[in-house]
Amino acid sequence: MKGYLFFMVVLIITVIAGCAKQEESLAATNFKQGYGELTFEFTDRAFPQEVYQNSPLSFALGVENNAAYDLQDITINIVGFDRSYIDLSPSEQKLELLEGKSILNPRGGKEILFFQGNVRALLQGVEYLPQNYIVHAKYRSTVEFSPTVCLNPNIYQVYDAGCTMPSSIITFNGQGAPLSIKSMDQITRSGFAPEVEFRLSLQNKGKGELQKITLRQARLGNEAISCQFRDTENKQEIKITLDNKNDLNIVCTKQIEDQHSYRTTIFLALEYEYELSVPRNLKILR
Amino acid sequence: MIEEALKEKWKWQGIFRSRKSGTEAKSESAIVPANQEEKTSKWRQLVDIFHSYREIQRAEAKAKPQDIARPAGREQAIATKFAAKEAKARAEEKEQEREAEEARKKDAKDKPAQLTSKPFILNIGGGSSSSAGAGSLASSSSFSILLIVLGMIHFLIKVYLPLLAPYSFLFSVVLLLIAGYALAMRLEQDRVAMLVALLAFVVWYFVYDSRIDILLPLGIIILVLSSVLGILTKGQSLKPELFGFFPVLFFFLDIGLIPFFVERLHIPLTTLMQNLILFMPWWALFGILTLPADVGKSPTTNLFVNGLRVVGILYLVFIFAAPNFSYFQDISLLPVAGEIAQAEQQVRERLAGRENSFISNVKCILKITGFTPGTTSIQQCVQERQEMSEIEALCKNQGLTGQSDIDTCVKEEQTRRKSALHTKGTEDPTIRRPTTAQFVIVEEFFPKQSIRPKTGTFSITYPATLDLQNPRRQSINVKIECTFKKGTETVIGQVTTGTEGTDFLTVAATDNKIPVVCTPSTELDGKYQLLLQAHLSNLKTPSYLKRVFLGEKTEEERSTWVEKIRRTVITSPQDTITQAPAEFARLNFAFGRTPQDPYIAASDPILLSASIEDSGKGKIERIHGYAIQLLEEGFSVRSGDITCLQGGDSEIKVALEGSRVVQKVYSLPTCFLELPDSLKVFEDPFQVKTFFAELRYDYRINKEIPVEVKVIE
Numbered sequence: 001m002k003g004y005l006f007f008m009v010v011l012i013i014t015v016i017a018g019c020a021k022q023e024e025s026l027a028a029t030n031f032k033q034g035y036g037e038l039t040f041e042f043t044d045r046a047f048p049q050e051v052y053q054n055s056p057l058s059f060a061l062g063v064e065n066n067a068a069y070d071l072q073d074i075t076i077n078i079v080g081f082d083r084s085y086i087d088l089s090p091s092e093q094k095l096e097l098l099e100g101k102s103i104l105n106p107r108g109g110k111e112i113l114f115f116q117g118n119v120r121a122l123l124q125g126v127e128y129l130p131q132n133y134i135v136h137a138k139y140r141s142t143v144e145f146s147p148t149v150c151l152n153p154n155i156y157q158v159y160d161a162g163c164t165m166p167s168s169i170i171t172f173n174g175q176g177a178p179l180s181i182k183s184m185d186q187i188t189r190s191g192f193a194p195e196v197e198f199r200l201s202l203q204n205k206g207k208g209e210l211q212k213i214t215l216r217q218a219r220l221g222n223e224a225i226s227c228q229f230r231d232t233e234n235k236q237e238i239k240i241t242l243d244n245k246n247d248l249n250i251v252c253t254k255q256i257e258d259q260h261s262y263r264t265t266i267f268l269a270l271e272y273e274y275e276l277s278v279p280r281n282l283k284i285l286r
Numbered sequence: 287m288i289e290e291a292l293k294e295k296w297k298w299q300g301i302f303r304s305r306k307s308g309t310e311a312k313s314e315s316a317i318v319p320a321n322q323e324e325k326t327s328k329w330r331q332l333v334d335i336f337h338s339y340r341e342i343q344r345a346e347a348k349a350k351p352q353d354i355a356r357p358a359g360r361e362q363a364i365a366t367k368f369a370a371k372e373a374k375a376r377a378e379e380k381e382q383e384r385e386a387e388e389a390r391k392k393d394a395k396d397k398p399a400q401l402t403s404k405p406f407i408l409n410i411g412g413g414s415s416s417s418a419g420a421g422s423l424a425s426s427s428s429f430s431i432l433l434i435v436l437g438m439i440h441f442l443i444k445v446y447l448p449l450l451a452p453y454s455f456l457f458s459v460v461l462l463l464i465a466g467y468a469l470a471m472r473l474e475q476d477r478v479a480m481l482v483a484l485l486a487f488v489v490w491y492f493v494y495d496s497r498i499d500i501l502l503p504l505g506i507i508i509l510v511l512s513s514v515l516g517i518l519t520k521g522q523s524l525k526p527e528l529f530g531f532f533p534v535l536f537f538f539l540d541i542g543l544i545p546f547f548v549e550r551l552h553i554p555l556t557t558l559m560q561n562l563i564l565f566m567p568w569w570a571l572f573g574i575l576t577l578p579a580d581v582g583k584s585p586t587t588n589l590f591v592n593g594l595r596v597v598g599i600l601y602l603v604f605i606f607a608a609p610n611f612s613y614f615q616d617i618s619l620l621p622v623a624g625e626i627a628q629a630e631q632q633v634r635e636r637l638a639g640r641e642n643s644f645i646s647n648v649k650c651i652l653k654i655t656g657f658t659p660g661t662t663s664i665q666q667c668v669q670e671r672q673e674m675s676e677i678e679a680l681c682k683n684q685g686l687t688g689q690s691d692i693d694t695c696v697k698e699e700q701t702r703r704k705s706a707l708h709t710k711g712t713e714d715p716t717i718r719r720p721t722t723a724q725f726v727i728v729e730e731f732f733p734k735q736s737i738r739p740k741t742g743t744f745s746i747t748y749p750a751t752l753d754l755q756n757p758r759r760q761s762i763n764v765k766i767e768c769t770f771k772k773g774t775e776t777v778i779g780q781v782t783t784g785t786e787g788t789d790f791l792t793v794a795a796t797d798n799k800i801p802v803v804c805t806p807s808t809e810l811d812g813k814y815q816l817l818l819q820a821h822l823s824n825l826k827t828p829s830y831l832k833r834v835f836l837g838e839k840t841e842e843e844r845s846t847w848v849e850k851i852r853r854t855v856i857t858s859p860q861d862t863i864t865q866a867p868a869e870f871a872r873l874n875f876a877f878g879r880t881p882q883d884p885y886i887a888a889s890d891p892i893l894l895s896a897s898i899e900d901s902g903k904g905k906i907e908r909i910h911g912y913a914i915q916l917l918e919e920g921f922s923v924r925s926g927d928i929t930c931l932q933g934g935d936s937e938i939k940v941a942l943e944g945s946r947v948v949q950k951v952y953s954l955p956t957c958f959l960e961l962p963d964s965l966k967v968f969e970d971p972f973q974v975k976t977f978f979a980e981l982r983y984d985y986r987i988n989k990e991i992p993v994e995v996k997v998i999e
Contacts, residue, residue: 080972083973092970
C-alpha cells in the first residue's frame with residue numbers, strides 16, 4: 001500500500017512537472033489547422049472583479065490572435081455596465097490589424113487595450129451592486145482551404161494509372177480559424193462533358209458567432225471554379241441567421257477537360273465577419 | 287513406505303475380519319484412537335494408507351496383472367467410507383479454526399472484515415453481511431452514524447446559526463474526509479485509491495480556484511493517470527477512484543454547488559434548487575446511504591437502520607417532487623456575486639422561513655387521504671402551506687408575539703400578495719437595512735392584566751418602545767397616539783415619550799428606540815383593545831428601474847442582441863422590474879414598448895405607467911408627492927398626462943379614515959415618452975441605465991394589544 005501511494009505521488013509530480021512544451025521545428029509546423037480564434041486575457045489584477053464606489057476604474061484587456069490569419073477592423077467594446085453607476089470612457093477601442101500565427105510570428109499578434117472610467121456612488125443603504133457586462137469583439141478575417149484532390153473523368157476506367165478518388169466524404173480538422181470547412185464531398189459526373197462537383201460544408205467552431213461569409217476566391221488548379229452558397233440571393237455571400245447557421249454549404253462545379261485522372265489543388269478563400277462576446281461580472285462595494 | 291503401508295493394511299484387515307467374526311483383534315485396543323483428535327488424525331492416516339495401498343495394487347498389477355483378482359467393490363466401499371469420514375473430520379477442523387479465528391478477532395479488535403460488496407445505495411435491507419462478526423460491522427457503521435450525526439449538526443448550524451457560517455466550510459471539509467473513509471469501508475474499496483478523486487478535487491478547487499477553463503485539462507490529466515494506474519493494478523484501482531467522486535459530489539453540493547452554477551454558469555434558480563439549498567442535509571444523507579445492511583445482530587437495530595435509509599431516499603424523492611411556488615413565478619433568483627458559501631447563505635436568508643417541502647408533502651398527503659374539503663390536489667395544498675409558512679415566518683420576524691397579532695399580520699400579508707398590482711415591483715435584496723418602524727412591548731413589564739381598587743385613584747400605565755430604524759438618516763416626524771377600545775367605548779390615552787414628555791418628536795438618527803408610555807385618560811374597567819399608533823410623516827422611499835437601450839437596430843438584430851443580453855447581462859427577471867427597499871410604500875414604474883419589456887430600441891414608442899403600492903403593514907395616510915426622474919435624464923412627454931412623471935397631493939386620493947375600502951395600490955397617470963438622442967444613437971451595441979424615482983408620504987403603523995383591568999372592592 002505504501003508503495004502504491006508513493007508511486008502515485010511520484011506519477012502526479014512527474015505529470016505536473018512534465019507539462020512543458022517541446023520545441024518543434026517552426027518550418028514543419030502547419031499553423032493553418034485547428035480552430036484558433038481571437039481570445040481575451042483577463043488577468044485578475046488588471047481586470048478587477050470588485051471595485052469601490054466613488055473610485056476610478058481601469059481595465060487592461062489582453063487581446064491575442066490565435067488564428068492562422070490576420071484579423072482586421074477589430075472593434076472591442078466593454079458593454080453592459082449600468083451607466084448610472086459606471087462611466088467607462090471610451091468603452092470602445094479599435095485595432096486595424098492583429099497578425100495571425102505564422103512562421104514569423106508563431107504566437108500570433110497580441111495587444112493590450114486599456115479602458116478607464118469612474119465608479120459613481122451607490123444609493124444610500126445599498127451595500128453592494130453586482131454588475132454583469134460583456135467584453136465584445138467584432139472583426140473581419142479570412143480562411144483558406146486548399147486540399148489536394150484527385151480528378152478522374154472516367155471513374156469506371158479500370159486501367160487508369162493515375163490517382164484514386166476518395167470513396168466517401170473527407171472530413172477536416174480546421175484550417176486555423178473559427179470558420180472551418182468541415183467536410184468535402186466530391187462527385188464526378190462522367191460522360192460527354194465530364195464535370196466535377198465539390199460540396200463543402202462549413203461550420204462555426206469558435207466561441208463566437210459568424211455574421212457574414214463572403215467567397216473571395218475559388219480556383220481549381222490554375223483555373224477559376226464556379227462556387228456559390230446554397231439558398232442565398234447573392235450566391236457569393238451569405239448572411240448568417242438563426243435559420244441557416246447550422247447549414248452552411250458551398251457548391252463548386254467545373255468541367256474536366258483532361259481524359260485521365262490527375263491530382264490538383266482546390267483553393268477557396270473565404271472572408272468572414274465574426275463577433276465574440278465574453279460575459280464577466282463586477283461588484284461595486286460601498 | 288510401501289512395506290509400512292502393507293503392514294498397516296494387514297493390520298486393518300485383521301481388525302475388520304475380527305470385527306466381522308465378532309472376535310476382538312489382539313492389538314485392536316491399541317489401534318483404536320483414544321479421543322476425537324486422535325481419531326481424526328488416525329482416519330487421515332488411513333486414507334493416506336489406502337491411497338498408498340492403491341499404488342501398491344497398481345504396481346502389482348503392472349508386475350502381475352493376472353494376479354489381480356481382488357474385487358474392487360470392497361476397497362471402493364472402504365475408500366468411500368474413509369473419504370466421507372475424512373471430509374467430516376476436515377469440516378470439523380475448519381469449524382474449530384473458524385471459531386478460534388473469531389475469538390482472536392474479538393480479542394484483538396481487528397480491522398473490519400470484508401463486508402458484502404453490493405451497491406450501497408440499493409442495498410436496502412437485503413443481503414446478509416458476511417460472517418466477519420458484529421464487531422467489524424459495528425465499527426463500519428459507526429463512521430456512517432458519526433457522519434449522520436455530524437451532518438445534522440452541520441445542517442442545523444447552517445440554518446439556525448448563520449453567524450457560524452464561515453466555519454461551515456471547514457466543517458464540510460472534515461465531513462468530506464469522514465465520508466470518504468466511511469464509503470471505503472462500506473464498499474470494501476481501497477481507501478488510498480479513493481483518495482485520488484479527493485486529491486483531484488482539492489487540486490482543482492484550492493490550487494486552481496475552481497476555474498472552469500482548468501477543468502478540462504486537469505480532467506484529462508486525472509483520466510490519464512487513472513488509466514495508467516488501472517493498467518498497473520489490472521483494473522483494481524479504477525473502481526475505488528470512481529467511488530471517490532461520490533463524497534466529492536456531496537461536498538460540492540453541501541458548500542454551495544447550486545449557487546455556484548447560478549453565479550458562474552447563469553443557470554436560473556428554480557423552486558427545486560431553492561429546496562435543495564434549504565432542506566437537504568447532504569452529509570447526513572450520505573451517512574444514511576453508507577450504512578451497512580445489517581448493522582448488528584439485533585433485528586430491531588437493522589430494521590431501524592434500513593428504515594432510516596428508506597426515509598433518506600424518500601426525502602430525496604419528495605424534495606425533487608416539490609411543485610413550483612407561484613409567488614416567485616419561476617423567476618431566477620440570481621444570488622449576489624461573492625463566495626459560494628456566502629451566496630448560499632444569502633439565498634438561505636432570502637428564502638428562510640418556508641416550511642420544509644418534505645413535511646408539506648407528507649401533511650398534504652395525509653390531508654388528501656382524509657378528504658379535507660377545499661383541498662383538491664397535493665400540489666395546491668403544498669403551495670398553500672409553503673406560502674402560509676413563509677408569511678407566518680415573516681410576521682414572527684416582525685416581533686409579533688401574540689397569536690392574534692400574528693393572525694392579523696398573516697391575513698394582511700395574504701391580502702397584499704393576492705392584490706393585483708398595476709405595475710410590478712419588488713424588494714431590493716442589496717439593501718439589507720431599510721427604514722422600518724414597529725412597536726415592541728416587553729411581556730414581563732406590560733400590564734396585560736391588572737387590578738385596581740374601586741375607590742381611589744390608581745393609575746395604570748402601559749409602556750412600549752417604538753423601534754424606528756432610519757439608516758438613511760431621514761428627518762422623520764413621529765406622532766404617537768394610543769386609545770383603548772371596548773365595543774363602542776373609546777378611551778383616549780395620553781402618550782408621553784422619552785425625555786421630552788410629548789407625543790410628537792422628530793428623529794434623524796439611524797437607530798431610534800423611542801420609549802412610549804400610554805396612560806388612559808379615564809379609569810378602565812374590563813377588557814379593552816389598546817391601540818398604539820405612530821404617525822410617521824415626511825417619509826421618503828426611493829425606487830429604481832433598469833432599462834436596456836438597443837439603439838438603431840433591425841428586428842433581427844434586436845432579437846439577436848436581446849437573446850445575448852438575456853443570457854449574460856440581464857439574467858434575472860427581477861432586474862427588469864422596479865426595485866425598492868422593503869419599507870412602508872414604494873413607487874412602481876415601468877416604461878418601454880410595453881411596461882414589462884425592458885429592451886428599448888431607438889424607434890420604439892415608449893409608454894410609461896406607474897403606481898404607488900402600500901407594501902407595509904400599516905396604512906398610507908398621505909402622499910405628499912412623487913417624482914420619476916426621467917425629465918432630468920432628457921426624456922420628454924410626447925403625449926398624455928404631464929403629471930405622469932411627477933405630482934403632488936391633488937393627484938392621489940388616499941382612502942379616508944374609517945373607510946371600508948382597503949386600498950393598497952394607487953394608480954398614477956400614464957403617458958408616452960420621447961427618448962433623448964443620447965439613448966437613441968450611440969457607439970456601443972447597447973446601453974444599460976438605471977432610472978430613479980422617489981415617493982414622499984406619511985404612514986401610520988399600529989399595534990393592538992388586548993388588556994384587562996379588573997376592579998376590586
